[in-house]
Structures are given as structure tokens and as C-alpha cells.
Amino acid sequence: MSFGKEIHLTVPIPKEAEHIITKESIDFLAILHRTFEKRRQELLGNRKKVQESLDNGTPLTFLPETKNIRESPSWSCAPPAPGLEDRRVEITGPTDRKMVINALNSGSKTFMADFEDSNSPTWTNMVVGQANLYHAIRRQIDFEINGKQYKLSEKPAVLIVRPRGWHLPEPRLLIDGIPISGSLFDFGLYFFHNASELVKRGFGPYFYLPKMEHHLEARLWNDVFSLSTSHLGLKQGIIRATVLIETLPAAFQMEEILYELKEHSSGLNCGRWDYIFSFIKKQRAHKQNVMPDRSDVTMTVPFMNAYVQLLIQTCHKRKVAAMGGMSAQIPIKNDSDANERAMNKVRADKLREVQAGHDGTWVAHPALVKIALDIFNENMKGPNQYHIRREEVTVTDKQIADSSVPGKITEQGVRDNVSAALSYCAAWISGNGCVPINYLMEDAATAEIARVQLWQWCKYASKTDTGKTISPSYLQPIFSEESSKVSKLPGIDPGHVKIASEYMAGQVKSQWPSDFLTSDLLVHLEGVGTVGGKSKSSL
Incomplete structure (x- = not known):
């Protein structure tokens, strides 16, 4: 199959994904690549400059040049899109067929189908995963194996997709001799094949955006959204994106990130584990930032608490969701006492989140959905907590970068x-x-x-x-x-x-x-x- 001499695949197309990797979809990816690759590389170069500055002892601060955005009371983000008004429990996981069905049927409000950190980006995982989502949206994903049926429920969770971060390429698709961005590959295939269908079904193409380190990276996403919507002749604003605040630089630019994605924004998420990783990595050059055991770096230590409080205040100020983080616990079989201790950790974590003002939370296993739902149902009577403004909160740049952890x-x-x-x-x-x-x-x-x-x-x-x-x-x-x-x-x-x-x-x-x-x-x-x-x- 020939699409032009400047576009090359280094691997065959799996039979299950032949309707995904098509001439039309690859042409669309080529438009995205040729329009945005130069800007992507410039932004990745800026990350290196920021790291060099940190290594040389210049601390991160709130940006003086965007002070007017932070202080202006006159702007807010788009209202919640259909299906995103109530996000009290979200389940996450990779895009294999069985996982997609089980997650959509889990009883959670949404399912974040993940092409990023809970996924190994083998070619099969990436393109067959796209095929699985294509079929799930059209309710054509049911199957049977070993006598067991897997079938979508009548009201499955609302689908949100997480593409790879800006730093990762998709090296098996070369356009003009250059690997396409993994972000654009994952976003582009999903949007091209499913945006119109999702709108017909009363929803829209919804995304989680990972690993950003600057508000200009959010601006790049916003421009990708606008071009893509126009190219397919769809109404502007159908896309919604929740940004994971999971890097230390992004914690200083939460309002700016929301501002850049304004008409497409559906909030921010506390990507807690990646945030700890970024906190250590970004401050790598300074001995005073050495951390104790990973198990001691909890959500209640000063720098984590400061970041959570600021995120909730920022989101509610701009009328979007402030999503909590992941409970990684899974059920422990054949040890009821150990299982109860693990589930109590989940309950305590979710209670802390809802009482802090979060509008929803993440779980990694279907068995945790009811536990998290019960906590949020008891403590959050409406669909969200946007009305809890947390105006009493004041978070300084020093608090965000405070590395004191007992x-x-x-x-x-x-x-x-x-x-x-x-x-x-x-x-x-x-x-x-x-x-x-x-x-x-x-x-x-x-x-x-x-x-x-x-x-x-x-x-x-x-x-x-x-x-x-x-x-x-x-x-x-x-x-x-x-x-x-x-x-x-x-x-x-x-x-x-x-x-x-x-x-x-x-x-x-x-x-x-x-x-x-x-x-x-x-x-x-x-x-x-x-x-x-x-x-x-x-x-």
C-alpha cells in the first residue's frame, strides 16, 4: 500500500489495525507533524535550558511576565462538556481489549484509556489499542474467550484518552525522514477516527495531557486541537483536555496552562507519583534535596500538600475540575487482614482528597471503584466542588520547592x-x-x-x-x-x-x-x- 515516498513505516500493520492505519489517517498525521514538529522541538529545547538554570542555582518562581493572567478575575474556562460534569471516580489503565471492557463497565464515571505511563509502547499495543477504542465507541468490542463473555454495559464510563508526552517519539512512523511525535500520533489517530462519532453519540473527544513543563506546551496542544477540529469540519470547542500537573515547573504555571487551553480545558489533575519524580530530578544538582525512602514521601509532606492546595484553588477559581491522584492499591487475595489494611489506606486517601476539595479521584482496579465512590458520595453531594474556592489558601514558590521530608x-x-x-x-x-x-x-x-x-x-x-x-x-x-x-x-x-x-x-x-x-x-x-x-x- 503506497501513500507517498516521504512517509515510511518500519513495521507491518497488524490485521486488527488495518482500518486504523489508512492513507487518510496517515495524511492527517502528516499535516500535524509538518505543522507542529518545529515548535515541539523548540519547546523540548527550552526544557533543557530550564534544567541548566536550575542546576546553576536559579530557583523556579511564578512567572512575572504572566502575572496579569494569574491576577485577572475576568476569565474562566469552558463549562463541563457532556459526560464530564461529574467525575468523582475515574479508573485508568492500558488499552488492551479486556481491560477496556472491564474499565468501561467498572461503575466509575470515566475511564482514562492510557497510551502513556501504564502502557508499553510496542507497535501492537499502540495501534491495536487504537482499534480497541474505535470498536468500544461503536459498541463493537464484545468478545468471548474460554467460555467467558466480555460485553459492554448499557451505560459504560465516559472515555478519556491519554496520549504520550511531548518528549516521546513514535519511531516506527517516519515523515520526511523524522519520527512523528508520539503525542501527535496517539492524539491524531484517535481524533481522526472517532471525533465525529463521539459527537454523534452525545459526547466528544476528551483527553488527559501528561508531562508538560511550560504553559507554551499547553498552547501547542491548543493549536493542535484547533487545527484538527477545523480540518475535519467539526465545531470548535468539542475537545476537552485535563492536564496532569506532574512536573515541578508546571506547578508554577497552573493558571497559565488553564488559560492557554481555555475553551478546551476540563481541569487539572494531581499526577502525584510523576510529580515526586520530577521534584527530585529537577532539583538534582543540590544535595539539600535528597529524599528519604520513597514510602516516606506521602501526600501530607510540605511540598506535596502545597501543590495540592494550589491546584484545587486554581481550578475552582477558573471553574474546572481539580482531580485527585491515583490509589495504586489492588486487592490482596487469600489474606483478609492485609487486604483490609490496604483498603483502609484507599479510604483514608480518598477521604483526604474529597475533604480538601477535589472533584474526583483515580483508582487502578475495578474493586476500588465502589470504595472511592462511597467516600465521594458521602462527602460530595453535588456533581463537583467548584463552589469551594479555597480563597484562604496562599502558596508561595518556596513552599512548592520545599524539600524538607521527615x-x-x-x-x-x-x-x-x-x-x-x-x-x-x-x-x-x-x-x-x-x-x-x-x-x-x-x-x-x-x-x-x-x-x-x-x-x-x-x-x-x-x-x-x-x-x-x-x-x-x-x-x-x-x-x-x-x-x-x-x-x-x-x-x-x-x-x-x-x-x-x-x-x-x-x-x-x-x-x-x-x-x-x-x-x-x-x-x-x-x-x-x-x-x-x-x-x-x-x-
Whole structure:
């Protein structure tokens, strides 16, 4: 199938996705790429400049040049779109067929179908995942396996899609010799095939936008939305996007991000785990920011509390949803006491969120939906809490960047980080981006925290509570021991554990940690790195 000599795929199109990867859809992606790729690269370059400034000791602050946006009382965002008025519980997960049906039937208000952190971006995952959403929207996704039927309910959850962040490419689709942005690939295919159908069914194309670090990145998304809507001849404003505030720079630009997406905005989300990762990574050059065990960095420590309070105040000031974060707990079978303790953690977390003023929350497992719903139903009588303005809150730039966290570094905490990083990276390379580890449903953010903490502890020769100095040589036997354990887990390829172990061993010796492990490990996925080889084909 030929689409032009300047567009190339490095992998075959799966049969299940032949209606997704078409001449028309690829032509649309090419328009997006050729219009926006230069700006994307400029914005990624700006991230490096900000990091250099932070490394040199210049702290992040609220931007003086956008003070008028923050202080103006005269603007607000778009009203909630159909199906997004009440978002009290949202479930998230990757886009495999069974997961899509179970999530849509879970009883949650919405389902965030994830092409990002809970997904390993194998070619099959990306394009067959698009096919699954295409069929779910048209109620054509039902199937039977081993005598068990999977069928959509009469009133499934409202669908929201999370594309990859601006930093990730889709290396298996080359346009003019350059890989297309993963963001534009994921957004573009979903929007092209489904926007009109969603509007016909009374909803719209709704998105979660991850990993942004500047309000100009939100402006880029807004321009993508406007062009895409116009190109398909649809009414402007049908798109809604919720932005995950999961980087430290974005915490200083919440109002500006909402402003840039104004007619397309449906709020902000506390992407708590990625936020912790970003907090450590961005302040990497300063020893005073060394953190204790990952388990000590809770939502109640000063910098996390400040970010939550500011997010709720900002969203309600502009009349959009302030979404809470993920409860990663999953049911613990065959141990009722341990399961009850885990579920009580979920209840406490959701109660804290609703009482703080959040309009909804995230869960990772269908069994947690009712627990979260009960908490929000009891404490939030209306569809949201936009009326709770939190005008008494004042959050300073120093509070946002406050790295004081009580706790200590324990040998078990070190080992837990090694185990989590190895387990997740090996599973990700194998094609699974949503991994149960120690009765928690983990995605890339957990592995990222583990990775940068191990790097940070080595960089600054931190000591455990027993007085042992953490260094690459101290970690070497722990990597070996945990690699052996992880290799024996069901579904884990020992060869992938070896890759993960070598990667992590290199990371803890580096001057600086890499920006994202997903960028580093992408080369190990199908079809990546084969450009110019036998698998390259013109579309």
C-alpha cells in the first residue's frame, strides 16, 4: 500500500489495525507533524535550558511576565462538556481489549484509556489499542474467550484518552525522514477516527495531557486541537483536555496552562507519583534535596500538600475540575487482614482528597471503584466542588520547592527501589506497562522515582540509617540479588531483567540521571532502530 515516498513505516500493520492505519489517517498525521514538529522541538529545547538554570542555582518562581493572567478575575474556562460534569471516580489503565471492557463497565464515571505511563509502547499495543477504542465507541468490542463473555454495559464510563508526552517519539512512523511525535500520533489517530462519532453519540473527544513543563506546551496542544477540529469540519470547542500537573515547573504555571487551553480545558489533575519524580530530578544538582525512602514521601509532606492546595484553588477559581491522584492499591487475595489494611489506606486517601476539595479521584482496579465512590458520595453531594474556592489558601514558590521530608533511608528502602525499577523495566521491555508489584499497580512513575532516588543517593553518598554509604559498589550485590528474584517471576524474561539491571547500574554511575527511562529503553521495543533496514516500507 503506497501513500507517498516521504512517509515510511518500519513495521507491518497488524490485521486488527488495518482500518486504523489508512492513507487518510496517515495524511492527517502528516499535516500535524509538518505543522507542529518545529515548535515541539523548540519547546523540548527550552526544557533543557530550564534544567541548566536550575542546576546553576536559579530557583523556579511564578512567572512575572504572566502575572496579569494569574491576577485577572475576568476569565474562566469552558463549562463541563457532556459526560464530564461529574467525575468523582475515574479508573485508568492500558488499552488492551479486556481491560477496556472491564474499565468501561467498572461503575466509575470515566475511564482514562492510557497510551502513556501504564502502557508499553510496542507497535501492537499502540495501534491495536487504537482499534480497541474505535470498536468500544461503536459498541463493537464484545468478545468471548474460554467460555467467558466480555460485553459492554448499557451505560459504560465516559472515555478519556491519554496520549504520550511531548518528549516521546513514535519511531516506527517516519515523515520526511523524522519520527512523528508520539503525542501527535496517539492524539491524531484517535481524533481522526472517532471525533465525529463521539459527537454523534452525545459526547466528544476528551483527553488527559501528561508531562508538560511550560504553559507554551499547553498552547501547542491548543493549536493542535484547533487545527484538527477545523480540518475535519467539526465545531470548535468539542475537545476537552485535563492536564496532569506532574512536573515541578508546571506547578508554577497552573493558571497559565488553564488559560492557554481555555475553551478546551476540563481541569487539572494531581499526577502525584510523576510529580515526586520530577521534584527530585529537577532539583538534582543540590544535595539539600535528597529524599528519604520513597514510602516516606506521602501526600501530607510540605511540598506535596502545597501543590495540592494550589491546584484545587486554581481550578475552582477558573471553574474546572481539580482531580485527585491515583490509589495504586489492588486487592490482596487469600489474606483478609492485609487486604483490609490496604483498603483502609484507599479510604483514608480518598477521604483526604474529597475533604480538601477535589472533584474526583483515580483508582487502578475495578474493586476500588465502589470504595472511592462511597467516600465521594458521602462527602460530595453535588456533581463537583467548584463552589469551594479555597480563597484562604496562599502558596508561595518556596513552599512548592520545599524539600524538607521527615524520614530516613533504610536498607529495605534501597532494596525496594532496586526491585521496583528492575521489575518494571523488565516488564516494560516485554510489552507490559502496568505491573502489579507488592500488591500495588505500578506504572512508569514508580520506576522513575526508584531510579532517580538510587541515583541521588549514590551522587551524594547518602547513608542508610545503619550508617552504610550508598554507592554503585554498595548497590552492585543488591542488583545481583534482586535480578535473580525478578527473573523467577511469572511472565518475566530473564534476558530483559539483564537489560534492566545493566541500565540501572549505568544510571547510578551517571553524572546526571536520564530524563526518562521510557526514552532510554525504547530502542528495545519492536521495530525501533530498524530505519533503513529490511523492515522499512513506504506507505
